[in-house]
Amino acid sequence: KYAVCGDYGGWFRQRLWPLSRKNRPKQIIDVFEGKSLLRNCVDRIKGIFDADHIMVITNREYADVVRTHLPELPTENILGEPIGRDTAGAIGLAATVLSQKEPNSVMAVFSADQIIEPDKPLQEAVQKAFNFLESHPKALFTFGIKATFAHTGLGYLKRGEKAEVDEDGIYPVEAFKEKPNKSTARKYIRSGDYCWNSGMFVWRVDTILEQLDRFLPHNAIHFSRIGQAWGSEKWLEVLEDQFTRLEKISIDYGVMERAVGVYMCELDCHWVDVGSYQALSDTIGVVDQDGNVTTGNTCCEWIDSGDNIVITDCKDHLIAAIHVDDMIIVHTDDATLICHRDETDHLKHLLERMQTEGLERFL
Incomplete structure (x- = not known):
């Protein structure tokens, strides 16, 4: 077997x-x-x-x-x-x-x-x-x-x-x-x-x-x-x-x-x-009283913000947000994504644009 x-x-x-x-x-x-x-x-x-x-x-x-x-x-x-x-x-x-x-x-x-x-x-x-x-x-x-x-x-x-x-x-x-x-x-x-x-x-x-x-x-x-x-x-x-x-x-x-x-x-x-940030956050995320989901080493500070997904793979990095709702924020050491939770389908087009504009090193 x-x-x-x-x-x-x-x-x-x-x-x-x-x-x-x-x-x-x-x-x-x-x-x-x-x-x-x-x-x-x-x-x-x-x-x-x-x-x-x-x-x-x-x-x-x-x-x-x-x-x-x-x-x-x-x-x-x-x-x-x-x-x-x-x-x-x-x-x-x-x-x-x-x-x-x-x-x-x-x-x-x-x-x-x-x-x-x-x-x-x-x-x-x-x-x-x-x-x-x-x-x-x-x-x-x-x-x-x-x-x-x-x-x-x-x-x-x-x-x-x-x-x-x-x-x-x-x-x-x-x-x-x-x-x-x-x-x-x-x-x-x-x-x-x-x-x-x-x-x-x-x-x-x-x-x-x-x-x-x-x-x-x-x-x-x-x-x-x-x-x-x-x-x-x-x-x-x-x-x-x-x-x-x-x-x-x-x-x-x-x-x-x-x-x-x-x-x-x-x-x-x-x-x-696990094919999307929503699926990932549903599984390994921690949800606060305002619906904000954080994962991994994420350290966040919020003011009047809710229903966001925030992920970072960088230790000792603070993400702060004021009056931000329904967003996905993903921070890595060389690239950061900020995207509305309902618009992730456009990631494909974003990456295609990066390819044509000489930004392949970030793909």
């Missing part, structure tokens, strides 16, 4: 600039009780997997940084993607490598940009998936998160009838639903048949490779060539050539929405996908 960890949506997240940079991805920033998201992910699953059975998928330019960050993992277990090819590319690469090492192994896929508390419900659910695969070796297993409100930033899973399988708490997945609008999300919550899509999976390596071959045959050809080169002197050359030829597509779109034999169990725990 192997675990595969990564942020399959991209290690540099524009919505978390300037905290996250191209040379300092969010997964290795110490944001959670002195630990990074990646360290937190690996520690969470160490109760299930030995260190030599934990792999990390990252952008190639971060591979050495990750090796230093996680010294207990074997060097060869840090796989660097030449270019981002979404979750189907990352997961296919991991499965291809594992097929060369242990073709009959089971792989569990985790996201490095999630916070899950406590660890025990996830560990128990993963073990439940392992047990289920022993009697259902062709199954694709995923985990739903108990939906507590009408979230429009997440995908949803629709549960089928529990009676179709006899294992406790395991349901067939009837449908994958992409991010809904507010009205649709409310309908999902009222029905009681939906949960959030966690983006975590468990399956046999040979099974997921068969599914990739069936639904993404173009990609499967390139994975096969990559696998044939594993362990040879031409490995990196072949990886570079073949991986860049992959279709960029998510595992949900490419496989899970079309496959049969997809099952799930639901996790009832504190779970956050």
Whole structure:
């Protein structure tokens, strides 16, 4: 059994600039009780997997940084993607490598940009998936998160009838639903048949490779060539050539929405996908009586200010605000962001402008 960890949506997240940079991805920033998201992910699953059975998928330019960050993992277990090819590319690469090492192994896929508390419900659910695969070796297993409100930033899973399988708490997945609008999300919550899509999976390596071959045959050809080169002197050359030829597509779109034999169990725990400052502050922030949220080493002084999010990674730095409301203030040693809480979508355009104006060193 192997675990595969990564942020399959991209290690540099524009919505978390300037905290996250191209040379300092969010997964290795110490944001959670002195630990990074990646360290937190690996520690969470160490109760299930030995260190030599934990792999990390990252952008190639971060591979050495990750090796230093996680010294207990074997060097060869840090796989660097030449270019981002979404979750189907990352997961296919991991499965291809594992097929060369242990073709009959089971792989569990985790996201490095999630916070899950406590660890025990996830560990128990993963073990439940392992047990289920022993009697259902062709199954694709995923985990739903108990939906507590009408979230429009997440995908949803629709549960089928529990009676179709006899294992406790395991349901067939009837449908994958992409991010809904507010009205649709409310309908999902009222029905009681939906949960959030966690983006975590468990399956046999040979099974997921068969599914990739069936639904993404173009990609499967390139994975096969990559696998044939594993362990040879031409490995990196072949990886570079073949991986860049992959279709960029998510595992949900490419496989899970079309496959049969997809099952799930639901996790009832504190779970956050850290893709924005709002999500980050909801998880690790301290809220004062005026709704101001601070994190990390932040030291603030307020006068008539409320509902702000303030983050700094600099010690001994005071942020003071007077008559400031509904703002995000993020201070680092070389860049500061000041933005209305409802306008973070414009960060992408800001960074594009910085790129064209010769400010790449701050990206």
